[in-house]
Amino acid sequence: xxxxxxxxxxxxxxxxAVGSVLVLLLDALAPRLGRVHWAITAVLLLAGAAAVVxxxxxxxxxxxxxxxxxxxxxxxxxxxxxxxxxxxxxxxGAVIALxxxxxxxxxxxxxxxATLLLAATAGATGVVAARDLGSWLxxxxxxxxxxxxxVALRARRSAVDGALSRLTTSLVSFAITAxxxxxxxxxxxxxxxxGDAVLNAAHDTDSRRILVLAVVFIIxxxxxxxxxxxxxxxxxxAFGGASVPIGGFLAxxxxxxxxxxxxxxxxxxxxxxxxxxxxxxxxxxVSMTLGNVMxxxxxxxxxxxxxxxxxxxxxxxxxxxxxxxxxxxSAAAYLVVYAVATLVAFIVVxxxxxxxxxxxxxxxxxxxxxxxxRPVLAVTLALALLTLMGLPPAVIGLVAKVAAIxxxxxxxxxxxxxxxxxxxxxxxxxxxxxxRMLFGATKGPDRADRLHPVHHALVIVGAAALVVTxxxxxxxxxxxxR
Amino acid sequence: MVVALLVAPLAPIVAGLALVTGDRxxxxxxxxxxxxxxxxxxxxxxxxxxxxxxDRPVLDxxxxxxxxxxxxxxxxxxxxxxxxxxxxxxxxxxLHARHEQPxxxxxxxxxGCLLLVIGGGIATFLVQDAISFFLAFEVVLVPxxxxxxxxxxxxxxxERARAAYTFVLYTVLGSTLMLIGILTMTFAAGTSDLAGxxxxxxxxxxxxxxxxxxxxxxxxxxxxxxxxxxxxxxxxVAPTAGSMLLAAVLLKMGTxxxxxxxxxxxxxxxxxxxxxxxxxAVIGIIWGGLVCLVERSLKRLVAWSSVAHMGFVLLGxxxxxxxxxxxxxxxxxxxxxxSALLFAVVGGLKHRWGDDDLDTVRRSLRDISPxxxxxxVIGFAAAMGLPGLAGFWGEVLAIFGAWSPGAxxxxxxxxxxxxxxxxxxxxxxxxxxxxxxxxxxxxxxGGLPPKPEPESDARGNExxxxxxxxxxxxxxxxxxxxxxHATADAVTHLMAVAGR
Numbered sequence: 001x002x003x004x005x006x007x008x009x010x011x012x013x014x015x016x017a018v019g020s021v022l023v024l025l026l027d028a029l030a031p032r033l034g035r036v037h038w039a040i041t042a043v044l045l046l047a048g049a050a051a052v053v054x055x056x057x058x059x060x061x062x063x064x065x066x067x068x069x070x071x072x073x074x075x076x077x078x079x080x081x082x083x084x085x086x087x088x089x090x091x092x093g094a095v096i097a098l099x100x101x102x103x104x105x106x107x108x109x110x111x112x113x114a115t116l117l118l119a120a121t122a123g124a125t126g127v128v129a130a131r132d133l134g135s136w137l138x139x140x141x142x143x144x145x146x147x148x149x150x151v152a153l154r155a156r157r158s159a160v161d162g163a164l165s166r167l168t169t170s171l172v173s174f175a176i177t178a179x180x181x182x183x184x185x186x187x188x189x190x191x192x193x194x195g196d197a198v199l200n201a202a203h204d205t206d207s208r209r210i211l212v213l214a215v216v217f218i219i220x221x222x223x224x225x226x227x228x229x230x231x232x233x234x235x236x237x238a239f240g241g242a243s244v245p246i247g248g249f250l251a252x253x254x255x256x257x258x259x260x261x262x263x264x265x266x267x268x269x270x271x272x273x274x275x276x277x278x279x280x281x282x283x284x285x286v287s288m289t290l291g292n293v294m295x296x297x298x299x300x301x302x303x304x305x306x307x308x309x310x311x312x313x314x315x316x317x318x319x320x321x322x323x324x325x326x327x328x329x330s331a332a333a334y335l336v337v338y339a340v341a342t343l344v345a346f347i348v349v350x351x352x353x354x355x356x357x358x359x360x361x362x363x364x365x366x367x368x369x370x371x372x373x374r375p376v377l378a379v380t381l382a383l384a385l386l387t388l389m390g391l392p393p394a395v396i397g398l399v400a401k402v403a404a405i406x407x408x409x410x411x412x413x414x415x416x417x418x419x420x421x422x423x424x425x426x427x428x429x430x431x432x433x434x435x436r437m438l439f440g441a442t443k444g445p446d447r448a449d450r451l452h453p454v455h456h457a458l459v460i461v462g463a464a465a466l467v468v469t470x471x472x473x474x475x476x477x478x479x480x481x482r
Numbered sequence: 483m484v485v486a487l488l489v490a491p492l493a494p495i496v497a498g499l500a501l502v503t504g505d506r507x508x509x510x511x512x513x514x515x516x517x518x519x520x521x522x523x524x525x526x527x528x529x530x531x532x533x534x535x536x537d538r539p540v541l542d543x544x545x546x547x548x549x550x551x552x553x554x555x556x557x558x559x560x561x562x563x564x565x566x567x568x569x570x571x572x573x574x575x576x577l578h579a580r581h582e583q584p585x586x587x588x589x590x591x592x593x594g595c596l597l598l599v600i601g602g603g604i605a606t607f608l609v610q611d612a613i614s615f616f617l618a619f620e621v622v623l624v625p626x627x628x629x630x631x632x633x634x635x636x637x638x639x640x641e642r643a644r645a646a647y648t649f650v651l652y653t654v655l656g657s658t659l660m661l662i663g664i665l666t667m668t669f670a671a672g673t674s675d676l677a678g679x680x681x682x683x684x685x686x687x688x689x690x691x692x693x694x695x696x697x698x699x700x701x702x703x704x705x706x707x708x709x710x711x712x713x714x715x716x717x718x719v720a721p722t723a724g725s726m727l728l729a730a731v732l733l734k735m736g737t738x739x740x741x742x743x744x745x746x747x748x749x750x751x752x753x754x755x756x757x758x759x760x761x762x763a764v765i766g767i768i769w770g771g772l773v774c775l776v777e778r779s780l781k782r783l784v785a786w787s788s789v790a791h792m793g794f795v796l797l798g799x800x801x802x803x804x805x806x807x808x809x810x811x812x813x814x815x816x817x818x819x820x821s822a823l824l825f826a827v828v829g830g831l832k833h834r835w836g837d838d839d840l841d842t843v844r845r846s847l848r849d850i851s852p853x854x855x856x857x858x859v860i861g862f863a864a865a866m867g868l869p870g871l872a873g874f875w876g877e878v879l880a881i882f883g884a885w886s887p888g889a890x891x892x893x894x895x896x897x898x899x900x901x902x903x904x905x906x907x908x909x910x911x912x913x914x915x916x917x918x919x920x921x922x923x924x925x926x927x928g929g930l931p932p933k934p935e936p937e938s939d940a941r942g943n944e945x946x947x948x949x950x951x952x953x954x955x956x957x958x959x960x961x962x963x964x965x966x967h968a969t970a971d972a973v974t975h976l977m978a979v980a981g982r
Contacts, residue, residue, distance in 0.1 A: 333548060379503065391654075392602075392621045393499065402549045402613060402661065409662045410669030414691060421658035421699075428654045429647065432627070436643075439587075439632065477548040 006066035009078060011051035012086050013126040016093070019044035020118035027111035037114040038101040045094035045121060052090065055083045073192055075132045080481025081332045082128040085260045087479055088339045089128075092252040093121035095343055095458065099245035099350045102452040105153075113153055116146035117249065124257035127264070133181050133191045136264060140177065143257035144170050144225055147250060151242040162241025165234040173224030173231070180217030184265075187211040193264055202271040215269050215276050219262070219283070226258040228317065229287040232310045236294075239306035244353050244361070247302055248346030251309045252339045259316055259335050263328055270323050281321030285419045287314030292426035296433070301349055301362050304434065305342070308388065311427065312338050318404045318420060322411035330403040332480040337400035340469065340476070341387035344462035348381040351455035364434060369442030377451075378438045380463040385431040387466055390424065395470040399477070483539040487555040490530035490565070491605035491618075494572065497523035498597030498625070505590035513589035517580045520593040524572040527604060531569035534608075535562045542610075550674045551613040559972030560741060560811060563965055564734055565607040567818050571730045572600035574947045575723045578826055581943040582833055584721040586633040595625035595633075596723055603731035607738060612664040612674045615742070619657050619703075619735060623650055626724065626732065634719035637837075645712075645719040652712040656702030660739065663696035667747055680746040680979055693751030696744050697759060703736030706759070706796055707766030710789045717785035722829025725781070729788055729821035737795050737814050741976070745799060745807070749980035753802065757895050760800040760884065764902040767793035771909025775916065780831065780838035783917065784824045787865055790906055791817045791873070797903055798880035801896065802888025804977050809883055811969045813876025816864070816958055820872055823951035824861040827854060830944055831921070840917070846924025851939035855922055857948040864955045866914035867907055872958035875966075877907055 007014075023037055055064060055078060063082075065074035078086070097117060105113070123142030130136040148170055152163030187210035190197035201207040223231040239247045269276045291311025298304040316338060319330035352374075353361035360366050371378040387397035401424065408417045451459070469476040497519055505511045534557055545553040557565060575596055583589055602621030609615050631646030668674040671682035684692060702709045717725050745752055770790030777783040791813065798810030831847075831854070832838040847855040864871035867878070884900040887893055940948055958965065 329548075386624070391624055392617065393624070395617065398617060398620060399546055399549055399551070401658075402551070402616070402665070405658075405661060406549060406665050406669070409665035412666060412688070412691075414695070417662045418659070418695075421655060421662060424658040425651050425655040429651055432647070432650065436631070473546045474548065477546065 002070060003075075004066060004068045006064070008051065009055070009064055009066045010076065012048045012090060013122055013129075015044055015048040015051060016090070016118045016122035016125065020115045020122065023111055023115050023118060032107040034107040034110050035101050037110045038097050041114040041118055042094045042097040042101070044118065045090050045097060048121075048125065049087055049090035049094065052083055052086045073131075075135060075192075076129045077131050078129045081263065081328055082260070084332050084336055084480035085128045085256050085263075086125045088336055089121055089124035089253050089256045089260075092256065092339055092343055093117060093124075093249070095347070096245045096249045096253065098454055098458060099248065099347060100243070102354060102454050103243065103245070109153060113150060116150050116153075120144075120146040120150070120249070121253060124253050124260070127257050128260040130264060131193050133185060133193070136193070136261065137178060137181055140225070140257065140261045141174055143254065144174075147246075147254055150246045150249065151238050154241065154243045154246070156241070158241040159243070160241070162234075162238040166238040169224050169231070169234040173221045176217050176224070177221030180214045180221055183210050183214035183217060187214055198271055208272070212272055212276060215265070215272060216279060218265055219269075219276075219279055222258050222262050223283055226255055226262070226313045226317070227306075227310050228283045228313050229290040229310055232287070232290070232313075235310055236303045236306040239309075240300060240303045240362075244302065244346065244350040244358070247305065248343060248350070251305065251342050251346065255309065255313065255316070256335060256339060259331065262317070262320070263331070266320060266328060269320075274323070277321050277323065280317055281413065281416050284314040284318045284321060285416060287311060288318075288420065288423040289314075289426070292423055292430050295430045296426070299364050301364050301367070304364060305345060305349070308430065309342065311423065311430075312342070312388065314423070315401075315404050315420075318416070319407040321413060321416055322407045324407040324411055326410075327407045329480055330407050333477050334400045334404045336476060336480060337387065337396055337469075340465055341384045341394075341397065344380060344384040344466060345388070347455070347458045347462050348377050348384065351451050351459055352377060354455060355449045355451050364437060367434065367437045369440050370438045372442050376463070377459060380459050380466075382435055382438055383463060383466040385435050387470075389428045389431045391428065393470060394466060396466065396473050396476060399473040403477075483533060483537045484541050486530040486533040486537075487539055487541045487608060490527050490534060490569065491601050491608060493523045493526040493530070493601070494597040494604065495601035495621070498594040498601060501590040501594030501597065505588050505594070510588065511590035513583065516590045516593040517576070520576045520579070520597055521573070523597055524569070524576050524600060527600070528569040528573055531565050531604065535566055545614070549613060550668060551617070552611045552674065553614065554610040554675060555608045556610050557608065559969045560976070561607045561738070563811070563815050563968055564738055565604060567815055568600065568603045568607060568731050568734070571726065571818065571822055572604070574822070574826075574950060575600065575726050577943040578726065578947045579723040581947075582722055582829070584633045585636055587628075591628070592633055595628045596727065598622070598625035599629070599727050599731065603727070603735060606735045610676050612668055612676055612679060612743065615676070615739070616657060616661050616664055619660070619739070622732060622735075623653055623657075626650075626728065629724040630716055630720045633721045633724065642719050645715040648712045649716040652702050652709070656699045656709075659695050659699030659702075660743070661699075663692050663699065664743065666692050667743075676742055676746070679743075683747055683749070684751075686750045689748045689751030690754050691751075693744055693748040693755055696748070697740070697755060700736050700739045700744070701762075703739070704733060704792050704796065705736070705789065707762050707769055707789065707793070710766065713789060714782050714785040717788070717825075718779060718782045722825060722833070725825040725829060726822045729785075729825055730818040733788065733792060734814055734818055737792070737799070737810065740796075740799060741807070741811070746976050746980055752800070752980075753890060756800040756802060756887075756891055760797055760896065760899045763793040763796035763800065764899045764906065765793075766790065767797070767903050767906030768909065771906050771913060774913035775909065778840050780828050780840055780917070780921070781825070783840070783913070784821065784828055787824075787910070787913070788817065788821055790910060791821070791865070793906065794877050794880045794903065797899065798876070798883050801880070801883035802891050803883045803886065804973055805879055806883025806887075807973050807977065808966055808969060809876050809879030811973070812962065812965055813873075813880060815965060816872035816876045816955075819951055819954045819958060820861060820864045823857060823948065823955060824865065826944070826947050826951060827858045827861055830854060830940060830948075831858075834938055840920050844921070844924055847922050849924070853940045853945055854948070857940070857952045859918065859922060860952040860955055862914040862918055864959065866911045870956070870959045872955040874959055875962040877903075881907070
């Protein structure tokens with residue numbers, strides 16, 4: 001069997017994957033380099049992102065394929081939405097590496113963590129373009145399993161608890177997804193996602209039943225990874241236990257990977273029609289509502305962000321409840337905006353945790369008066385929260401909300417649309433709670449250390465990103481194509 | 483002249499953002515600087531609005547193609563009066579804010595938030611694209627939340643927070659419902675242009691559902707009974723300048739939305755829902771009037787009278803006649819002027835008295851503060867719909883329109899509604915006279931009248947604001963034809979499109 005290779009197209013996956021091995025080698029040759037590993041990781045991931053950029057140019061409108069078999073089917077295919085998701089995964093991974101850089105950990109651990117981060121990001125980048133069951137499943141697990149270790153490596157009791165709950169759900173979800181994949185193969189007789197096999201299977205009554213079951217299994221398995229309710233149980237534990245940047249990794253990079261995996265099989269779902277889509281609609285509605293309601297009472301900033309990511313996951317998959325040509329693009333657009341806003345929120349929390357101590361930064365109450373104490377951090381956090389609420393002046397958040405509701409309203413799913421509207425209201429209540437604390441009298445440690453320069457720079461870049469994308473939303477949204 | 487289209491909304495918005503973010507992070511801004519910046523921004527915006535009203539320029543650009551949002555700014559006969567009123571009220575609100583700046587935050591934040599609300603209001607009346615309409619709608623939310631929640635009544639922190647939350651949550655729910663309706667129509671019409679949406683109506687069955695969703699969404703903003711409960715609470719707590727904006731600008735955004743998004747593109751849906759919405763409007767009129775008869779808090783009373791007045795606007799719109807729609811647009815503007823006047827005066831009184839309880843025995847206003855008392859009388863006389871003042875024409879024409887509703891509407895039912903609205907007008911006279919008796923006449927017990935207290939009367943900016951608004955209320959009542967002519971062509975056009 002002869003495969004064709006387009007190395008440029010594969011570079012975004014290969015750079016982090018090879019990089020993770022190189023980091024380990026470097027650690028073996030020159031032990032205890034500590035932070036250097038994080039710097040290398042960030043550089044590698046940004047290099048990967050740079051390799052994606054040529055594919056994001058408007059000229060690259062058609063899907064670009066490689067690893068093509070002689071028969072003409074390709075195992076690796078990158079369309080415009082995929083480009084956007086790859087960029088999201090790589091850039092967010094790089095930001096997480098930079099966030100982790102100043103944090104003091106035992107020197108021998110840094111290399112391991114950096115390797116794991118690189119491997120997980122490689123998985124997230126690869127799953128976007130995987131077009132066959134085997135590599136899809138491997139890439140998906142590559143994106144998931146290292147995250148368990150990343151959570152555990154904080155080596156506190158709460159971190160181990162979080163990692164354990166993440167590990168169990170990962171294994172369960174892997175089992176479910178693998179079961180779904182097996183059923184998929186049984187129904188279609190093909191290990192490929194593209195091609196006519198899916199259509200044929202959907203038209204045959206017997207294989208259609210198996211295919212429905214396969215899709216339900218796969219969606220359930222992915223729902224674990226995306227922390228969609230009711231498969232979200234690991235989320236607050238893992239976020240609360242992990243070190244702050246790793247929480248950001250779970251919230252952004254892992255979510256991009258899970259959405260990418262879902263989008264790969266989404267074509268199969270649409271073939272099955274509304275019943276399979278209804279499952280996504282229900283997951284979305286339950287997720288949004290539960291996440292918002294729980295976040296309303298949460299007092300820990302990290303767990304608050306965990307619940308927020310549960311509800312936002314519902315918004316991400318909301319457009320996928322319809323058979324609309326725009327559904328995939330809308331979901332990706334919402335994810336990209338969510339990724340930027342959540343990443344900025346995590347940058348602020350990390351910076352604060354590093355400067356004032358983790359205990360201080362994790363309590364929501366200690367954000368009281370942040371505007372007076374650290375105006376730059378407070379304004380940046382406020383912008384991130386406004387984006388997540390979808391209210392001006394954060395226009396980009398509002399645009400994302402419009403994009404997410406668009407296909408649902410266009411498809412006239414009134415019940416789902418009204419649930420979304422109610423959750424838009426609940427979401428505002430949730431984030432306003434935090435926003436309101438930024439004003440008012442100061443309640444913080446007497447001694448406030450300066451921010452680490454790397455963190456300071458990231459905060460400013462994050463704020464600038466939100467401002468620029470709010471003025472010109474097109475600049476961000478075009479990476480998932482028109 | 484296209485520049486004017488951008489200056490009108492952006493001058494206040496940019497100045498507002500600069501004030502809010504520049505304060506503290508760069509250097510602290512003095513009260514005087516904030517005032518001058520705000521005054522210049524609103525004056526620029528007013529000048530631009532006048533130019534727009536005269537020249538009618540059009541700007542149409544691609545903006546965010548991903549969600550089909552265009553930057554399409556223009557005006558017609560329906561939006562021009564609202565645009566001018568918002569810009570003018572904006573200047574007056576800034577003048578008033580110089581006179582009365584509440585505690586709770588820095589002056590720059592206060593003025594900045596006022597400017598953002600004004601800019602959002604102006605943008606709402608300029609955009610011709612349904613999705614950017616939603617965007618403009620949302621611009622006012624956060625600054626208004628800050629105005630109520632931070633600069634509101636200092637006496638009760640809990641109530642302040644609750645009022646701010648109620649306002650923002652109700653409104654977000656309403657506007658998101660509106661968004662659903664907008665997106666459904668956009669999807670069906672293939673364009674988000676307001677004219678385009680109106681030109682490609684949905685099939686009749688779909689219209690009712692979409693109209694229902696939109697009317698519930700916009701009904702929260704208007705507010706329509708029984709979705710009004712955020713309004714009295716927000717008004718009671720809000721600072722005077724915030725109340726003026728809330729009544730004169732924010733509520734108008736709701737009714738304007740009904741005209742643009744419901745009446746024009748969904749005629750059949752409106753036709754089916756009109757009897758029910760009309761009934762809710764009349765319930766609102768009577769309900770508001772009855773509450774006003776017993777309400778003790780003066781500010782809350784004015785807020786409740788707003789609920790009643792907006793009932794007339796809705797009733798006129800639902801009558802399905804040209805005259806009814808004209809009446810609604812007229813009453814819209816009239817209510818903007820009257821309520822701004824009332825809130826300015828009543829807010830001033832609350833500031834002087836320390837509270838606004840009507841049961842507290844006070845000396846008569848006419849003796850102590852002649853200027854305040856004059857504008858107070860004009861305001862309440864106009865609110866009760868006295869002929870010769872602004873409130874009269876809107877109410878009378880709305881009842882007239884409802885008495886002979888458009889073709890196909892149940893005329894007997896609308897007779898009942900018109901009768902109910904008339905009862906509401908009588909109630910308005912009742913509560914207005916009650917308030918005038920208590921406040922204007924006061925507890926004077928015969929004998930020599932007490933000496934005037936010029937030092938406590940309206941002076942400077944406050945007197946300018948009250949006098950201008952009072953004069954506008956009289957002018958609108960004496961020469962209603964100016965406004966009616968301005969809207970006539972656009973209304974005829976709209977009815978022709980909708981009646982097709």
